[in-house]
Amino acid sequence: MNQVIPESVRRLFWDIRVETVDVKYHYRFIIRRVLDFGNPAAIKWLRATYPSQVIKEVVDAKRGLAHKTVVFWTRYFKIDAQKQHV
DSSP: OOOSOOHHHHGGGTTSOGGGOOTTTTHHHHHHHHHHHOOHHHHHHHHHHSOHHHHHHHHHHOTTSOHHHHHHHHHHTTOOTTOOOO
């Protein structure tokens, strides 16, 4: 897993000190932010950094993601949108 957020992706973290973000520990936060606001290059970095299953789990949880992001990535990953969380 790549441990450095590239300069081109850092702009997505305008509200925090990106140096304090740990790519491994803060993966949910990073995935949500990139899926919500990232451009194709940022998505490419995300997909190279995290396994698809991890990204799917974040999308499936829906927490902290914009509705349009959830709809798009649920369809992209073919996640059962009707599944209820307990």
